[in-house]
Amino acid sequence: MNAPAKAPKGFMFDLDGTLILSNRKLGSYEVIPGAVEVLNELERRGIPYLALTNGSAYSASKQGPRLREVGLPIIDGHLFTPNSVAGKVFAERGYRNVLVLGTPGVVEALEGHGIRCTQPGDPDAASADAVYTAWHPECSMADIHAAAGRVLDGAPFYTASDVPFFATKEGPAFGYSCAINGAIHRVTGVEPQVTGKPSQLAMDFVAARLGLPASDIAVIGDDPKVEIEMAVAGGAIGVGVASGTTNREQWAAQGRERRPDLVIENVGELLQGGWLSS
Numbered sequence: 408m409n410a411p412a413k414a415p416k417g418f419m420f421d422l423d424g425t426l427i428l429s430n431r432k433l434g435s436y437e438v439i440p441g442a443v444e445v446l447n448e449l450e451r452r453g454i455p456y457l458a459l460t461n462g463s464a465y466s467a468s469k470q471g472p473r474l475r476e477v478g479l480p481i482i483d484g485h486l487f488t489p490n491s492v493a494g495k496v497f498a499e500r501g502y503r504n505v506l507v508l509g510t511p512g513v514v515e516a517l518e519g520h521g522i523r524c525t526q527p528g529d530p531d532a533a534s535a536d537a538v539y540t541a542w543h544p545e546c547s548m549a550d551i552h553a554a555a556g557r558v559l560d561g562a563p564f565y566t567a568s569d570v571p572f573f574a575t576k577e578g579p580a581f582g583y584s585c586a587i588n589g590a591i592h593r594v595t596g597v598e599p600q601v602t603g604k605p606s607q608l609a610m611d612f613v614a615a616r617l618g619l620p621a622s623d624i625a626v627i628g629d630d631p632k633v634e635i636e637m638a639v640a641g642g643a644i645g646v647g648v649a650s651g652t653t654n655r656e657q658w659a660a661q662g663r664e665r666r667p668d669l670v671i672e673n674v675g676e677l678l679q680g681g682w683l684s685s
């Protein structure tokens with residue numbers, strides 16, 4: 408493996424396909440080889456790191472214990488979701504009331520960040536300051552109608568993720584918010600602002616949490632359109648892993664906007680070649 412020109416001062420890891428693979432049928436997780444060792448080593452050396460998933464179904468405080476149960480040593484304070492980014496952005500932008508198309512877990516996560524949420528059918532839904540779509544397997548046409556109505560009235564439109572698929576043990580799984588966004592966009596002509604990866608909002612959030620400029624941060628993930636696109640656009644160090652959706656051949660075929668600085672088999676390889684030497 409190639410040594411980096413300079414060792415990153417901080418690390419952002421993707422979750423699905425990078426640190427873990429989820430088994431959707433069993434609702435369980437499997438830790439990817441090397442993930443435990445690399446997180447332990449970062450902790451031991453006091454190097455700042457975090458995990459940012461695009462999964463918005465659960466708050467970090469719900470997901471953290473499930474990950475630790477299967478052996479991934481990640482503390483809640485190092486685990487973030489698009490809801491974490493949304494909570495920060497909505498507070499900064501002064502939204503008092505956000506119309507949420509998402510599961511109770513999404514609402515709970517946003518309210519945990521101090522954002523008041525409303526849902527389709529609530530009296531406040533028609534006066535919401537913004538619309539936010541996230542994990543919502545039960546989304547109905549009435550939900551889409553309510554969200555599209557607010558967007559047509561000029562409320563800003565946000566989403567946790569606009570990615571069609573994510574890696575699981577059984578192969579690619581469907582990204583519900585992407586499909587919901589497609590419906591709202593088709594009706595309103597408005598594209599959502601993404602709070603999860605690969606958005607600049609997410610990159611800014613990572614840099615702020617790690618207390619580092621993007622250029623000192625290694626962004627590590629399995630999806631060129633998600634982590635690496637964010638790394639390249641944001642000026643971070645992009646590291647692609649072959650343990651998720653993308654194999655080495657597919658990594659080699661990426662264009663400039665999605666080409667990682669380095670491709671590794673799995674995160675365990677970061678323990679070699681001077682990557683953790685800062």
Ligand SMILES: [Mg+2]
Pocket residue numbers: 421422423424425573574628629630651
């Ligand atoms: Mg992934």
